[in-house]
Amino acid sequence: MCKIRKATEKDIKDITKIYNEAIVKTNATFDTEEKTIDKMKKWFKDHSSNNPIIVSEKDRKIVGFACLSKYSTKNAYSKTTEISLYVKEKYQGKGIGKKLMEEILKEGRKVGIHAVIARITDGNDVSINLHEEFGFEKVGMLKEVGKKFGKLLDVHVLEKIFD
Numbered sequence: 001m002c003k004i005r006k007a008t009e010k011d012i013k014d015i016t017k018i019y020n021e022a023i024v025k026t027n028a029t030f031d032t033e034e035k036t037i038d039k040m041k042k043w044f045k046d047h048s049s050n051n052p053i054i055v056s057e058k059d060r061k062i063v064g065f066a067c068l069s070k071y072s073t074k075n076a077y078s079k080t081t082e083i084s085l086y087v088k089e090k091y092q093g094k095g096i097g098k099k100l101m102e103e104i105l106k107e108g109r110k111v112g113i114h115a116v117i118a119r120i121t122d123g124n125d126v127s128i129n130l131h132e133e134f135g136f137e138k139v140g141m142l143k144e145v146g147k148k149f150g151k152l153l154d155v156h157v158l159e160k161i162f163d
Helices: 009-025 037-045 096-110 125-133
Strands: 003-006 053-058 061-070 080-087 115-121 137-148 151-161
Touching: 003 096, 009 037, 009 053, 009 061, 009 080, 053 096, 061 096, 080 096, 080 125, 096 125, 115 125, 125 137, 125 151
Parallel strands: 080 115
Antiparallel strands: 003 053, 053 061, 061 080, 115 151, 137 151
């Protein structure tokens, strides 16, 4: 059984490992160089109470995380956020992503977020399906906007509006 909780600074090392695994092995992120602990500490501090970070803990190990990040620094976007969700490869397909999605969206509602944006690389059907299961709708496609592993990649843009 997984426990979902708010992330703390003590979790940064584990979050970094999970994110770096995604950088090296997948096109789920367009980052191409692994992150340092110091860079991730800054990332963590850039998340205010309106931009929560949560983790999934199994057997006292962090196995996944989700966050809502500022969509833009422009004030008009203050109620819009971008979602990120990563699960350690070994733990994927076990429902952890669903639990993280459920909880991060609850946190978004609590802090008054109105719109949540997801950018998902074409071909990542598992992620697209997960987002659609939670009410995200496809609103567009960005063609060939990223290049990773020697290939130009399209990105689906999905959006969820809270009532």
